[in-house]
Every structure is written in C-alpha cells, then in structure tokens.
Amino acid sequence: MGRESCVKRLKEITGHNAVKLTPSGDHAVFLAFLSAKQLGKKRILIPDQGGWLTYKEYPRLLDLEIIEVKTDYGIINLEDLKNKAGKDSALICAQPAGYFAEQPIKKISSICTEKNCLLITDISGSIGDKSLIDKNADFMVCSFGRWKPVSLCFGGSISAKKGFPKEISSLTGFPDELCEKLEAELSKAEEKTREWYELSKKIKEDLKSFKIIHPEKKGINVVVEFCSEQEKKEILKYCERMHYEYTLCPRYIRVLEKAVSIEVKRL
C-alpha cells in the first residue's frame, strides 16, 4: 500500500517509469553519478553556484572529473553549457537553483540531448511544482530531508527515464515503516510549495527597495544582495522582526555573493 502509492506518485511527477526510494537525497545524487559512470561518463558538470554540497564531493569518490558551468547567480549559462557539454559528460543542476531561482530547464534539456550529455535534475525544490519539471531529464534526484517540500527528515528518491544499471538497486533502500508518512508528505508538497511561493512574493514586495536576486523567477527562498553593512543590518532587522529564518552568503548552495538568503522553505 504505502510504498506502492509513493512510487506511483513519484512516477507521475517525474514521468519516469523507473523510480527507487533511497535513504537520503545524497544517496540519490551519489547513485545518479554512479549510474553516469556505469554509462561511460567521465565528467560531471555542476553549476558554479546554486548547487548542493555533494555535487562537489561525490564525483571525486568515483574518479569522475568535475567541470563547473558558469551561471547567472545559479541559473545555468546556456552558452557555457553548450561549450562544455559532451557525450562523455553528465550535468547535474538543482531546479530551482539554490531553492530560489527557476532554471530554464527545457532549454538545458535540449542542449543536453543535442550534445549527448546526460541530464540529472535535482527536484528537491520543485517536486511540488510540475511546471518546473522537465520529464525529458535522464535522471531525477530528490531529497525528503528537513525543510524540503517533502519534509520527512529521512530519505529521497532517484528516477530514471531508461531504467537503472543493474547494480544500483541494492544501494537504494527505504524502510517500510516510513512509507505511510512519506505518502502523506508527498500529498502535501504542492500546497506547501504554493504557500511558499505566496510568501516569497510578499517578501520580494516588502524588500523591493533592495537588490533581490532574480526577483522575477519562480522560487521558494528569497536571496537579497547587500553592498554595505548598513544594508545587511536592515535586511536582517526585517527578518528578525518577521521571524524569518535566514542564512548568510557567499555559500555554494545559494549564491557566491554577499547576500542574505531568506529561508522561506523553513517557514
């Protein structure tokens, strides 16, 4: 019951016929790289910011080369992707970048297809918004960790358009005991995402006198650059007054600039 419903739901969301529950989002990322390696890929293309920590850690474990693709504050630069994508590579990118800015995923996907570059999308932040998901990706990975649209505090998923290499299966694994809770979380993801989008819009409106990064792009978090200590102080004061959690950048998983990331996904 529980497990099958979860897998069915994930098949609908991803459009992929092969879906595995995993012990974490990181496991899913690792298994995606392992699959890429099994498929003969030699290098992993990662965004130069707006990614996730393990994008930088795991390729090395598997003797895969890391190539950074330029971004506009997390959003993949399509020209740079065209230059770097090739048949021996796989691109991983988070949708939305750093949980705050929608990637032009269809364009990214077209370039990858054209260049025979494998595409791995990290849908941890978009599992609740179908419009951000391009079913043409080769693999999709997702985290069900804390402060995510699917916030089980355990587990994740990996899905594949064309199935998994054989050895990957035994490295997935998710306990029966959590399947019911997961089912409930999955069914809440869309509404949570919608509410976060609303809050995100409100915050962007509140802070419109500041330099919000990608203000027009769909996203959950709101990232606000500052140029002075004074500006920083004002932004933080706003966050504290409103009881909004925030983290300070530069951070690879948001942007590599002086900025405040208002963590709407924690609210």
Next chain:
Amino acid sequence: MGRESCVKRLKEITGHNAVKLTPSGDHAVFLAFLSAKQLGKKRILIPDQGGWLTYKEYPRLLDLEIIEVKTDYGIINLEDLKNKAGKDSALICAQPAGYFAEQPIKKISSICTEKNCLLITDISGSIGDKSLIDKNADFMVCSFGRWKPVSLCFGGSISAKKGFPKEISSLTGFPDELCEKLEAELSKAEEKTREWYELSKKIKEDLKSFKIIHPEKKGINVVVEFCSEQEKKEILKYCERMHYEYTLCPRYIRVLEKAVSIEVKRL
C-alpha cells in the same frame, strides 16, 4: 536515546570507536570498499565461496580489481592469502563463512597486518558471538536484514578502527524511527545465536551419517554435501519432516558444491 544506545552497543561489540548506522548491509559493504579506495587500495580480495553476493558486484563499480582467495569450503586458505595480500589490497570475508563455518579470524588478521592489507570483516553472522570477532579488523560491516542475528529487516552498520574518510558520512543514514526497534534487536542477538548454535549441533548429530561440511566449526547454518540423488532426497526429507528451511548449493554465498544448506538462521 535509541540511536546513542545502538551506537554504544556496536562500539562495544566491534571495539571500534567509529560506528555508523547504514540503510543496509550492502550499503556498509559498499562504503567499506569506497573507504578502501579512498585509502589507496586497488584490489579487493574475496573468498572463492562462502561470501556475499555484493562482494563480487561492488568492486567493479569502483574500478577495483577482484582477486579470489582460495578457501576450504569458505574458510580462507592462509597460504593463498599470504601470497595474494599486499599493501594495495583489502580482504573482505564473512565471519562465519556462509553463516556456517568459523574463520580463523585472528590468523587472517595477523597476515593482513603483516602484509599491510586492509581487513574488512562481515560480522552479520557473528554479531551475537564475541568470540568470533577480532577487534583488530580495520572495518566491520553488518547487515540487520531478515533472517540475521539482528533481524530488523532494514539497515546495517559499518565501523572503523581508525575512523572514516570524510565523504563517507553523508552516505550512511538510518531513520530515528527504527532506532528503538534496533536497540531491542541488538539486545536479542546473543541469545538468538546461542539458540541457533544449539539447534545446529542437534542437526549435525541427526545427520552425522551424511557428509556435513566443517562439522566441528562453530556456525549457524548446517551445510550437508550429497553425492547422489538418493542422498539429496534423504536430506530434504529430513528437512521437510523437521520443518527446517533449506537452500540448494552450489551457491557462492554458501559452498560451490552439491549440498543442502539448512538455514537455521531462518528458524
């Protein structure tokens, strides 16, 4: 509470100070190989029988060479180990071999130390019997799967004498929700093992007119060779009469001979 108690218990059993709960025993095996790779090892020595399926699958995923070590029906041949062990290798072996025959683990451990070969012991079948565990192993892996001394039907553990390479941690992971159950299972392992040993002795006595493999060695399962269809039939009839589950060999995870493995660990 639950998690800490489990880790404490595993530290006592293994004598290792670094312990991680994992989503399965296979994950633990994989992470042990990944650690070996991180430590510069190039080849994995595995027993030619009496091992576990993934000993043969995972090294290839990590570009590690597999070398089989000769065994006496699963028990490592020490001379062959001496010839093959070296500073660029890691040995993995199950204790007891195929859940049925105690390895001379201290001798194995001494040879590995002398040859600078990393030693990974799979204690899935010995976690309930301290006398079979040599705390000098570099890594110990354990499965908490179905039909094991710790039979949680999910999870496993990996422990390290000298700590883990940094990147390994994020690939472990075990849900809080199962820690209490695990604690209970861990506390039952010794008694279960003792009861299995008793039953195993009784079966060996019942079948003493047949060729039992390693009858004097400590083990949970009982493996009985047969030379004719008639003998096979008699052994199976005994199993059916006694309601003992069995599997038929040759199988890499037991012995590569015509034999019946009476799966005491399932009883």
